[in-house]
Amino acid sequence: MITKILIANRGEIACRIMRTARKMGIATVAVYSEADAGALHVEMADEAVLIGPAQASESYLKGDAILDAAKRTGADAIHPGYGFLSENPGFVDQVEKAGLIFIGPSAKAIRAMGLKDAAKALMEKANVPVVPGYHGEAQELVVLAGKANEIGFPVLIKARAGGGGKGMRKVDNQADFPAALSSARREAKASFGDDRVLVEKYVTTPRHIEIQVFGDSHGNAVHLFERDCSAQRRHQKVIEEAPAPGMPDDMRAAMGAAAVQAAKAINYAGAGTVEFIVDASEGLKADRFWFMEMNTRLQVEHPVTEMITGLDLVEWQIRVAAGEALPLTQDQLSINGHAVEARIYAEDAGKGFLPAVGRLMHLQFPDGDIRVDAGVRTGDEITPFYDPMIAKMIAHGQTRAEALDKLAGALGRTEIAGTVTNTAFLVKLCRDADFAAARLDTGLIERNIESLTEVAVAPDYIVALAAVAASGMVPGYGNAADVAGAIGPFEIWGMPKRWVPLEINGEARSFAIERAGTRDWRVTGDALAAGRIDLEAVSVHGHDWAFSAGGVARRCRLANAEDSVTVFYQGLTHGFGKPRGKRDDDIGGGGDQVVSAMPGIVKQVLVEAGQTVKSGEAMVIMEAMKMEMTLSAPRDGVVAEVLVAVGAQVADGVRLVTLQVEAEAA
Known part of the structure; x- marks a missing residue:
């Protein structure tokens, strides 16, 4: 049996794996980057090892550093979680060569499903239905564009490697194909180190339905029913649920059988997900689903399967990796209720x-x-x-x-x-x-x-309350014994009054806060519809605030931080910034410059000084938090300066390109 697991991941999946390991009496080891030194997964683990700088490429993607951490702590197994090294067959080889157990499928199985075109060819041989498309080796624009014409628009360009919507572009016509192909290749290269793509028919009324499969080293394989992941944005899943709404019994049986067939075709052991695209134009039908890809790891959305089956999929992973047979057979598995994940x-x-x-x-x-x-x-x-x-x-x-x-x-x-x-x-x-x-x-x-x-627009009384909280004048915070606090600040020549700046939807506004009684406040400001709001009977107990406005008693929760006030009221969150003095490096956007919207890495600079550009023309392409962003010209003009180079890591609000002011350009 496995006695100590190193989790080669971070965040919620690392914490989730540790909870199951603890339940099973298995010790855990965390690895962490310099940015994660104080992270929750580090605190939860029995032992933790620093493996490198903040960048994932220098820490969580460094197989050698992770194996060294396993050796130093005496771990006998490694769980990769999802993302990072979870579907890297080379890392699996490293783990097994080091004499450790990899809690996941074999390197051979990962390789078989790692490239979408090869996986689809394999599935065709296994009689699993696949989406019509081009999965060949040729990657020249003329070939791919020609195949797109043969398939018929709209088509979908997809990266051969990886997943999560990276390197994926829908193309509606031939004219847009070259630019979409270039963008898809660039993103695929950045995300997976492989810019090769395939082209498939785009299903016009698609549902994304996937099947959770499990196999063991004894030749057994089962499915744990389906998940519907159709609620997507830019090919990224937003809400997942199980089972799929409206799923007929015959289709569930057919999809489950196809998924198990796919797993058995590669002698799959461990947790995996077989993803299908479904044509829902006429409802769900057993002959309207096609294989897209297989994720050879645990999925982010696995909890919905756990909720409807009552199973712990991480425990199953650990037991299968330790050589045990699957805990249940197909006829012992059933669906209980419905689960939804956001x-x-x-x-x-x-x-x-x-x-x-x-x-x-x-x-x-x-x-x-x-x-x-x-x-x-x-x-x-x-x-x-x-x-x-x-x-x-x-x-x-x-x-x-x-x-x-x-x-x-x-x-x-x-x-x-x-x-x-x-x-x-x-x-x-x-x-x-x-x-x-x-x-x-x-x-x-x-x-x-x-x-x-x-x-959602915050009501005036919520804006006024945020201003009062930001003023620092609210006494007591529910401590009745604090007499001075209960009275609050005062002035010899009248009630205390303060001007308070608040940032509302990015715009700085100012409010006058005046005490009108022991627990009453008068708030004035042009951001208020009526110009003035009276708050009465204001009381505070920790984050709980009570007050009356317009004769109506109200309650809310409020978090007051150094740079912001956040009010939680009737299911909505209203955030207000506390403007501070302008820093020297705070450079705003505007008609003459392009600034970074958030911290990121410059991937491409598409313009140079002296170049004439049109409004909306792409100028800089950045990558931040796994997302590619194109920054465009704010107006027609001439480029004055390009202030960054490819590969530069920039903070938010940094000026990247400037245009000549219109008078100069003229």
């Missing part, structure tokens, strides 16, 4: 889901019948070096409607301050009429994007 990210849905950074000054998940898999806690920082996922929230119910209601309610009660998040977007998605009615396909989010990302 991924909570540090990202700004109102700004194109731009990834965000920041320190989590306040983090509280709701109590009750809800599962939260997180790798962070209050005080931790979301950095630009890794994926900005904060947590996964999973709800289970006897029906899909019950599970969605639980999930939406729990998301609305989630409190996160210190960075912008996508929780409001997720609540809206759960309650979207099409999603709630299971009218699903992978284009649902994009079709409804405006309503799903509409930014």
Whole structure:
């Protein structure tokens, strides 16, 4: 039996694996980068080893450093989690050569499914249905464009290696094909070190349904039913659920059998996911699904399968890796109820889901019948070096409607301050009429994007309360014994008054805060619709605030940090910045310059000094938090300066390119 596991990963998956290992009486070893020295997974582990700098390429992707850590701590097995080295067959070879157990499939199985074109050829031989397309070796533009014409537009360009939507582009016509191919290749090269692609028919009403499979070293293989991951944005899964809504019994049986057939074709041992694209134009039918790819690892969305089966998939992984047979046979597996998972990210849905950074000054998940898999806690920082996922929230119910209601309610009660998040977007998605009615396909989010990302406007009384909290004048904080605090600050010639600046939706506004009584406040400012709000009977107990406005008593939660005030009210999060003096290196955007929207690496510089550009023309391509961003010219003009080079790592708000001012250009 395995006695000590080194987890070659970070964040929530590392923490999740440790919980199962602890339950099984197995010791754990964490590895961490310099950026993760204070991380939760480091704190949870029995032992922890520093393996390198913040960049993943210098730490979590360094197989030699991870194996050295295993040797130093006496670990006898390595669990790769997902991402990083989880689907790297060379790393599996290293692990086994070192005499350690790799908790995952064999290197041979990973190689068999690692390149999408080769995997599809293998599946065709195994009589597993595959998507029509070109999976050949030729990579010249003329060949790929010709094949796209033969297949018929729209088509999908996909990276041969990797997954997660990286190196994937939908192309609607021949004219757009060259630019889309170039972009897909560039992203594939950056993400997987391989810029080769394949071209497939784009299914116009697609659902993404995948099957969880498990195999062992004794020749057994089973499926643990399906997950529907059709709620996607830019090919990234947003909400996953199990089982798939509207799945007929005959189709479930056919997909399950095809997935098991795929696993057996490569003698698969361990946890894996066989992903299918489904044509849902006429509902779910047993002859309308095709193999896309196989992920030879545990998936981010595995908790929904655990919730409907009552199983611990990490425990199954460990037992299978130790040489045991699968704990259950196919006829012993069954579905109980419905489960839904949402991924909570540090990202700004109102700004194109731009990834965000920041320190989590306040983090509280709701109590009750809800599962939260997180790798962070209050005080931790979301950095630009890794994926900005904060947590996964999973709800289970006897029906899909019950599970969605639980999930939406729990998301609305989630409190996160210190960075912008996508929780409001997720609540809206759960309650979207099409999603709630299971009218699903992978284009649902994009079709409804405006309503799903509409930014809620804070009521005046919430804005006023944030200003009062930011003033530093609120006494007591619920401590009745603090007489001086209960009275609060005072002035000889009248009630105290302060001017307080707040940043609302990126705009600096100013408020006058004046005490009107022991617990009453008068707030004035042009950002308030009426110009003035009176808050009465304000009381504070920790993060709980109570007050009256307009004759209505209200309650909310509030987190007051050094640079922000965040108010949690009626399921919504309202954030307000506290403007500080302008730094010398704070360079704003505008009509004459292009600035970085967040920390990242410059991948391409497409212009040079003296070049004439048109409004919207691509100037710089950056990569941040695994996402490629194109920064474009703000107006027609002439490039004055290019201030960065390819490979430069820049902070947010840094000027990259400037245009000649229009008078000079003239």
